[in-house]
Amino acid sequence: MQDVLIVGAGPTGLVLALWLTKQGIGVRIIDKTSAPGTTSRAMAVQARTLELYRQLGLTEAVIAAGIKNPALNLWVKGQRKARLSFGEAGALMTPYPYMLVYPQDQHERLLVKHLEVMGIKVERETELIDFEERDHRVFTRLRTSKGAEEICEALYLAGCDGARSVVRHKIGAGFEGGTYKQLFYVADVEATGANPPHEIHISLETSDLAILLSYGDKGSRLIGTVREDRVDNPEGLTFDDVGHRAVEALGLKVEKVNWFSTYHVHHRVTDNFRHGRIFLAGDAAHVHSPAGGQGMNTGINDAINLAWKLAAVVKGKAPETLLDSYDIERKAFARKLVDTTDRMFTFATAEGSFADFIRIRVAPIFATFAYSFERVREFLFSILSQTTINYRESPVSKGVAGTVHGGDRLPWLSWAGGDNFESLSAITWQAHVYGSAKSELREWCRQKQIPLHVYDWRLEYEQAGFARDAVYVLRPDTYVGLADPNASPAVLDAYFRNCGLKLPG
Numbered sequence: 001m002q003d004v005l006i007v008g009a010g011p012t013g014l015v016l017a018l019w020l021t022k023q024g025i026g027v028r029i030i031d032k033t034s035a036p037g038t039t040s041r042a043m044a045v046q047a048r049t050l051e052l053y054r055q056l057g058l059t060e061a062v063i064a065a066g067i068k069n070p071a072l073n074l075w076v077k078g079q080r081k082a083r084l085s086f087g088e089a090g091a092l093m094t095p096y097p098y099m100l101v102y103p104q105d106q107h108e109r110l111l112v113k114h115l116e117v118m119g120i121k122v123e124r125e126t127e128l129i130d131f132e133e134r135d136h137r138v139f140t141r142l143r144t145s146k147g148a149e150e151i152c153e154a155l156y157l158a159g160c161d162g163a164r165s166v167v168r169h170k171i172g173a174g175f176e177g178g179t180y181k182q183l184f185y186v187a188d189v190e191a192t193g194a195n196p197p198h199e200i201h202i203s204l205e206t207s208d209l210a211i212l213l214s215y216g217d218k219g220s221r222l223i224g225t226v227r228e229d230r231v232d233n234p235e236g237l238t239f240d241d242v243g244h245r246a247v248e249a250l251g252l253k254v255e256k257v258n259w260f261s262t263y264h265v266h267h268r269v270t271d272n273f274r275h276g277r278i279f280l281a282g283d284a285a286h287v288h289s290p291a292g293g294q295g296m297n298t299g300i301n302d303a304i305n306l307a308w309k310l311a312a313v314v315k316g317k318a319p320e321t322l323l324d325s326y327d328i329e330r331k332a333f334a335r336k337l338v339d340t341t342d343r344m345f346t347f348a349t350a351e352g353s354f355a356d357f358i359r360i361r362v363a364p365i366f367a368t369f370a371y372s373f374e375r376v377r378e379f380l381f382s383i384l385s386q387t388t389i390n391y392r393e394s395p396v397s398k399g400v401a402g403t404v405h406g407g408d409r410l411p412w413l414s415w416a417g418g419d420n421f422e423s424l425s426a427i428t429w430q431a432h433v434y435g436s437a438k439s440e441l442r443e444w445c446r447q448k449q450i451p452l453h454v455y456d457w458r459l460e461y462e463q464a465g466f467a468r469d470a471v472y473v474l475r476p477d478t479y480v481g482l483a484d485p486n487a488s489p490a491v492l493d494a495y496f497r498n499c500g501l502k503l504p505g
Contacts (some may be wrong), residue, residue, distance in 0.1 A: 003314050004030045005154040007167055009036070009122045011104065012282030012299035013160035014111035018056055018385050019307035021118045023427055023476075025314055028152065029115075030126040030142065036112060041263070042104040043221050044293025047096040047385035048409070049300050052478065054425050059096075061110060066102030067216045070202045070471050075250050080195075081204075089381035094412055095419065099200065099384070101215045104296060128166050131157060131278075138277050154312060157278045160303070163266065165284035171275045177268030177338065180289065182209075184224040184263050185242050190219050190256040201250050208243030212250055222247065226262060237262055252279060269334045273327040279306060286334040294337055297386055302330050308427065308476035312501070319500040322396070329391040340383070391479060396499050399491075401470035401483040402462070406481045410472065411464040413455075420482050423453045424478045429503070433487065434461040435469040444489035449504035477478065 004020055005011045007029035017029045053059040074082040090097030112122060125145030132139055138157040142150050159167025168175065194201055194212055197320050203210040203224075208498065210224040225243055239257045247254065271288045273279060282299030305470060308478045312318035382388035390408045391397050397407030410432070413420045423430060429449055433441070435457040444453040450473075455461070457468055466472075471478050471487035473495065496503055 001137070002026050002152065002154040004028075004156045004158060004310060005138070005152055006030070006158045006228075007128050008159065008161035008165075008282070008284070009033075009108075009112070009124075010160060010162065010282065010299070011042075011111065011296050012284075013158070014108065014115060014122075015300045016158055016160060016281065016303035016307055017120055018111065018115055018118070019304055019378045019427070020311060020374055021115070021120055022056060023307065023311040025307075026313050027120060028123070028154070029120065030123045030128065031038055032125065034125050034145075036108045037105045041223075042107075042293075043101050043297035044104050044297070045100040045107070047090065047094040047098075048299045048387050048389065049095060049297045050096040050100065051387075051421065051424075052301070052304050052413075055304075055427050055478075056114065058114065060109075061174070062102060063100060064106070065106060065110065066100040067198055067214060068098040069101050069198060069213060070098045071196075071200065071201050072099075073196075075201060075203050078249055078251055082335065083199075084377075084380075086384075087380060090165040090385060090387075092268070093382065094385060094387055095414070096142075096385075097381070099293065101221070103211045103215060103221070107296075118158060128161070131167075131170065133276050133278065136277075138475070155277065155314060157286045158306070159278065159280045160232065160299070161283050161284055163268075163283040163287045165280065167278065168270060168280055168284050171278055173275065173280065174271040175268045176271070177266060177287075180265045180267070182265070184265055185222075185226050185237070185239075186226055186261055186263070187222045187239055187242075187257055188219055188223050188259040188483045189239075189254050190258065191222075191252045193251040193252045193253050194220065195251065203246040203249040208246035208345055210246035210250060211341055212252065217320065222254075254360050256309065269331065270337055273302075273331050274323055279323075279326065281306060281330075286338060293384075294386070298334065298337060301333075301386065301389070304402050304477050311476075317502045321500065325394050325396050329394050333389055350408035352366055355375065359491060396475070396481055396501075397479075398481070399483040399485075401466035401472065401485040403465035404467075404472065404480060404483050406480055406483050408483075410474060410478060411466065413460060413464055415458075420453075420455060421478075423451065424474070426451070427476045429476060429481075430474050432474065433469065434466040434472075437471075438469070440489055441471060441487045444492060 006017055006029040007028055009029055010277045013029055017027045020027050052058050070087050071083055071085045073080050087097045101275040127143045129141040129143050138154050140152045142152055159165050161167055198214045201212040208225055211493035213221045224246055226241055239260050266287045273285050281302040281466055309322050309326055313320055313322060387409055392405050394407050429450055431445055431452045433454045437454045467485050470485045473482040475481045484491045
């Protein structure tokens, strides 16, 4: 019997398998395809994902394989009208103030390699046929690569099997939303003329949409819309059928098209991320427009959020009610994300002379003006980078100290030779104090076997939102669980007791 059966070996399923295995949970991961994909739509790895990848030592390998895109450029009629620097916005917020471009197919191969090093191999050409939940187990019927059927027994089942999820379909979960009328294309091209190179370029040329992302000497990715007169007959379309006006407005000369595909974009969220012992994650739970490069990163964050909770329950360190917080936390964010990307996409593709005027004349000027303000820059970057995600409404988020609430991402601070994220490489509960730790707090942490990290007070800590001498208890996924300005052991005891969480000591 397995602890967790994972259906789907895309980034979401692979990350879930990695984080569970790291915590000593037995997993089996299957995928009906014969091999990892060789093409991909997802390209962007956001700062929050890179922060969390430190827990498995993946960050440096991913950065080395990708291309840092440090800025976003807005183009109209062949002229650059605005340049929005990620570095200016995120330099004080994260160790990774850029958007990393790293194609999903390469990303998956790296994750598979790390999983194999940990002793777990993806079972290819293995398909989920049916399942039922009974006797505190999930019994699944699988068809293997040889055509034989087998029964797999697991404590939990995770559906990470994409937008057409078999798991979601069989549990009868809703998937409300809609489909955009535009037909999108995605193309890997060899092109010249992008200036500056290795930055993101977006054309605001009427309702034609074109986005260029560079991934180094290997080429670039173009994303955009197909000409309206070809949308009703998508079969056999080529790069000649796309909206070239927007491409030309970027100053690009496409010399070779190495891969081209078209697709429709949906915006949907399932009604529940948890159904008893069955969970949905990634595209199986939510899909949305490509605006902002959020999709793959959102699925990865689903997986990490779910992994520590499943591990705690399987090990008997938490009640099954903890798993309800996965649905609460991730569904709220998914709905907000779908709404945000829908508005961004609708603006970018709106038709009509007034929409063209706003997009071409007003938007670049407004963007440049707004981006000149530090708080606006940081706000926009925090949304794009997913560093603004918080779980303040979660049942396992309590307290506030300074401006940091239970449920918040821990603010990042750096100094010569290190930062306060170094301890976050451990997948464990831990406590941070900025200032001085009381002797009774130190003794409580020692008895409970909770690592305590104390940082001598600096003015920068207050500016980041920390309260002096307060305690911040961090969950295994590095979000703040409890913020207590008094650093009281009694408050900490009450927090773990009320959440039903058992401490090592």
